[in-house]
Amino acid sequence: AKITAYGVRPNERPYFDRLNHDHFEMTYVADLLTHANADQARGADGVLVRGNCVVDRENLSRFSKWGIRAVFTRSVGVNHIDLAAAAEFGIQIARVPGYSPYAVAELALTLGLSLFRHVDAAVQQTRQGDFRVPASYFSRELHTATVGIIGAGRIGMAEARLYRGLGAQVMAYTPHPKVADRQVVTFGDRATVLGHSDIVSVHVPYIPGENDQSLDQHFLAQMKPQAVLVNTARGELADPAAILHALDAGQLGGYGADVVTHETQLIGQDFGQVATVPDAAVRQLLAHPRVMVTPHMGSFTEPALEDMIKVSYQNFREWWATGRVTNGVSVRTH
Ligand code: COI
DSSP states (O other): OEEEEESOOGGGHHHHHHTOTTOOEEEEESSOOOSTTGGGGTTOSEEEEOTTOOBSHHHHHHHHHTTOOEEEESSSOOTTBOHHHHHHHTOEEEOOOOOOTHHHHHHHHHHHHHHHTTHHHHHHHHTTTOOOOOGGGOOOOGGGOEEEEESOSHHHHHHHHHHHHTTOEEEEEOSSOOGGGGGTOEEOOHHHHHHHOSEEEEOOOOOTTTSTTOBSHHHHHHSOTTEEEEEOSOGGGBOHHHHHHHHHTTSEEEEEESOOTTGGGTTTOOOSSGGGOSOHHHHHHHHOTTEEEOOSOTTOSHHHHHHHHHHHHHHHHHHHHHSOOTTEEOOOOO
């Protein structure tokens, strides 16, 4: 079978080739899927995308016309896919429900610690030749601090374990806590977790129309004053105006994010300077001295990449062998 895979960076290709035990006929496209390069999938039996690929009605309609019945993503998140349109066109969607959770967890930890110890601000300062140590860099130590995990799934719990290893207390809020996880974290309702935590890290799926901008004024007001917020999940979960306001009002200590809004027009591109980044809210975040943004690179690690590719190939193998796929995704029903 023929698969067109989008968003495959040059260093990823050897992994795709090495793990291709089914000898799928691969076409690699380095760029993420857009309207302009959808035709690279013409003639393929299946399409493999990642986050920030444009899998909207328009592209799904094209794929359907070309006889493509399987559009799979190697991401955990599926918010970039129009599931209703896929159902209409009879296109099967599948995802990778989990890859090495340490990929995202380690980055979240790094962002959290950098803001907690004011490392980013200090480095920006010494780059200007300024070696003063302002009172604002005075810090607590992690072993006396509490970390709050919002969303105790695979990634959230991996981060909880990392923080526990560094001596922090870890609390977590999640809709369905697992009994075994109580050995690692103290579960509490959201307000309690936010009220106790010096670093809050969010690991929940973004469900369009359901939890847009849920990291809002109300959420931030429940946080401990001067605590740090980390979002490595999805930019759409955050309300940038509320975050900027909380930072400037002295309520929020720092914001670290591996994700921003409207990523499809940003990720993978070099704008040369902040002023030409085509999103006002993102520009404002980037310009703030207590905001750290990375370009959605949490999953860009060797173990995560291997897992993503292995499970994606498994998904295609199962689909073409049985007409079903265990990791299939359909429109959420409530
Ligand atoms: C996901 O797996 O959901 C991600 O965010 C990573 C993806 C963009 C490759």
